[in-house]
Amino acid sequence: MRESLTLDFCNVSIYDNYMVVVINEGVTVLLKHNNILAELAKDYFENKPFVYITHRLNSYSVDPNIYIETSKIDNLRGFAVVSKDYKARSNAEVEKMFLSKPFGIFSELEEAYEWANKMVKI
Template identity: 70%
Template sequence: MRASLTLNFCDMSIYDNYLVVVMHEGINVLPEHNEILIEVANEYFKNQAFVYITHRINSYSVDPQIYFETAKIENLKGFAVVSNDYKAKSNAEVEKMFFNKPFGIFSELNEAVDWANELVNQ
């Protein structure tokens, strides 16, 4: 792990090819949260491809419009959702329609990590 960040709405673990984000319980993820993602991308992944992995341990909501802005991050190669919860996976299927880059849905974090590494190394 390269870095670990604790923010008022999430915890981020930053690795070489990806970052893993765990949103806090009850958060409503809004487009303005993208500003922080852009800052992290610029600081830790400048001129380097990476994948965003959201590990959905807690219950929270996402404004699907957020994906239009997230997809504009040039070096973001993909987005992964990790959850064992049926509802979270169903929501991710809807969210996927708003994102024009590779979008994976996984049950286990290690599956998402493998996918992220493959995507970045293509």
């Protein structure tokens, strides 16, 4: 891990090829949150392909329209959801329809890491 950041709505871990985000319990992820995460991605991965991994340890909601904005990040090569929770995985299946980038759903972080490393090489 290159760096770990704590924001008021989440924790972010930055790696060479991906960022892992754990959103806090009860948060509703809005465009303002997305803008902050997009800015972090720009700062750490400018001109370098990367994957966004959301590790869904907590219960929170996401405005699906955010994925339309997320799709505009040129160097974003994929978006991964990691959760063992059936509801979180089901929600991810719906969210997947709003993103025009490769979208993976995994039970384990290691699976998402492997997928992310493959995606940045494509």
